Amino acid sequence: MTRNKVKLTYIADDSKRKATYKKRKNGLVKKTNEISILCGIEACAIIYGPNETQPEVWPSHPEVQRVINKFKTMPEHEQNKYMLNQESFLTKSIMKTRDQLKKLRNENKKIEMELFMFQCLSTGSTNNMVDSNDLLCVINQTLKEIEWKKSRVQPQQGTVEASNGAKPLNEENTFVDAHNHIQGMMQTNMGPMQMQDWSFDSANGGGNVMLPFRDYNISNGFWHGPSFH
Amino acid sequence: MTRNKVKLTYIADDSKRKATYKKRKNGLVKKTNEISILCGIEACAIIYGPNETQPEVWPSHPEVQRVINKFKTMPEHEQNKYMLNQESFLTKSIMKTRDQLKKLRNENKKIEMELFMFQCLSTGSTNNMVDSNDLLCVINQTLKEIEWKKSRVQPQQGTVEASNGAKPLNEENTFVDAHNHIQGMMQTNMGPMQMQDWSFDSANGGGNVMLPFRDYNISNGFWHGPSFH
DNA sequence: AGAGCTATTATTAGATA
DNA sequence: TTATCTAATAATAGCTC
Numbered sequence: 001m002t003r004n005k006v007k008l009t010y011i012a013d014d015s016k017r018k019a020t021y022k023k024r025k026n027g028l029v030k031k032t033n034e035i036s037i038l039c040g041i042e043a044c045a046i047i048y049g050p051n052e053t054q055p056e057v058w059p060s061h062p063e064v065q066r067v068i069n070k071f072k073t074m075p076e077h078e079q080n081k082y083m084l085n086q087e088s089f090l091t092k093s094i095m096k097t098r099d100q101l102k103k104l105r106n107e108n109k110k111i112e113m114e115l116f117m118f119q120c121l122s123t124g125s126t127n128n129m130v131d132s133n134d135l136l137c138v139i140n141q142t143l144k145e146i147e148w149k150k151s152r153v154q155p156q157q158g159t160v161e162a163s164n165g166a167k168p169l170n171e172e173n174t175f176v177d178a179h180n181h182i183q184g185m186m187q188t189n190m191g192p193m194q195m196q197d198w199s200f201d202s203a204n205g206g207g208n209v210m211l212p213f214r215d216y217n218i219s220n221g222f223w224h225g226p227s228f229h
Numbered sequence: 230m231t232r233n234k235v236k237l238t239y240i241a242d243d244s245k246r247k248a249t250y251k252k253r254k255n256g257l258v259k260k261t262n263e264i265s266i267l268c269g270i271e272a273c274a275i276i277y278g279p280n281e282t283q284p285e286v287w288p289s290h291p292e293v294q295r296v297i298n299k300f301k302t303m304p305e306h307e308q309n310k311y312m313l314n315q316e317s318f319l320t321k322s323i324m325k326t327r328d329q330l331k332k333l334r335n336e337n338k339k340i341e342m343e344l345f346m347f348q349c350l351s352t353g354s355t356n357n358m359v360d361s362n363d364l365l366c367v368i369n370q371t372l373k374e375i376e377w378k379k380s381r382v383q384p385q386q387g388t389v390e391a392s393n394g395a396k397p398l399n400e401e402n403t404f405v406d407a408h409n410h411i412q413g414m415m416q417t418n419m420g421p422m423q424m425q426d427w428s429f430d431s432a433n434g435g436g437n438v439m440l441p442f443r444d445y446n447i448s449n450g451f452w453h454g455p456s457f458h
Numbered sequence: 459a460g461a462g463c464t465a466t467t468a469t470t471a472g473a474t475a
Numbered sequence: 476t477t478a479t480c481t482a483a484t485a486a487t488a489g490c491t492c
Contacts, residue, residue: 001471002483010266021270045273045274047264248489
């Protein structure tokens, strides 16, 4: 878990495993102690060390006995009812990981879509090959985010000018906002892009469409440049 | 443990305690799972939730039963022999903390001593009020560290000059090294001190003793300036 | 209540001593 | 071996939605 990220697999090397065992046993006992104090509950841990005949228990022996007995005297169905068993634990883990993956995929897709949206806006091209529902969704999402941004700055509108000289957000600036938004998105993936890297495209719709020019170009409505996958 | 450092005390607030319980229970179970896989051992956790009738166990019920039985069938003295009970856990914690305190105190003392050593070297004063054994010890330690430093640079001695223009470490430079060492020590406590903050003291021993001059002075063999406690 | 975020603190793997 | 250090990952308290 540190220096290197560690894989959750049996540690084959004897001395490494032993060292890890010692460290983690201490950590586990510490955590058990903490939860029982912080939350005012009873908890016990039983750990069989590498030498099979040597269990380590926490807290004291009588406490463990008491907790164990409390558990054992409970009817079986009661025991199972509230049991957090290994299976459900693993199921939860898998679900969580899958959700995270899903989220990452969505983020990737969003980035791709925003890029594509930008391409369409830039070139006016309509011969696209993506699901137009997806694209619409992204455009709406982007607009929604712009609206949200605007709502955060609205109070200052028309009264105070930002000290950095930025224009207040309003309807007229929507496209510039979109541009900035997309630019922000792209910064994450290809390093910061400066304002001077962009220019108004006078060939497409009369000056209100901006094109980036750097290590890439757009032709036939598609992106030719750094990959974003 | 985060955002704020948290005190190890019962959490009075109901909803906070409940939230903490949930988070930490998951953490505990995760850790239990990890140690058992990584180290190929058997371990179980039994946790009684805030609602007293609802114990949560890990891993599965049969596993817990098996581990418990293994523990219970062991003769009492065996159980106690390898037991990590609450008392010894607390004792260990206290000892560890005390050791850390001791260490910090030693570090403080060392810094004070080095400072004093510097004063003595600077002024040639002998009317000191510290245990001369302590002082001797610190001087020896300092010299040892200087030797160690030298040994690290020795291979380059007389052949390559450092690119930053620093002189190679050798006998002649020992005092300068000592000065640099003490200077380094002091940087930790009072911010960086530059070379130009020091001057050779021509009134004391002919040019090989350096004195700092900034927000402090040395008189009667004692330090008058920032406190180092 | 419960799920998600993130600034912090805590744990710890690997390296040294 | 066992202890200590530290760079890096992991856990999580308080917050927001």
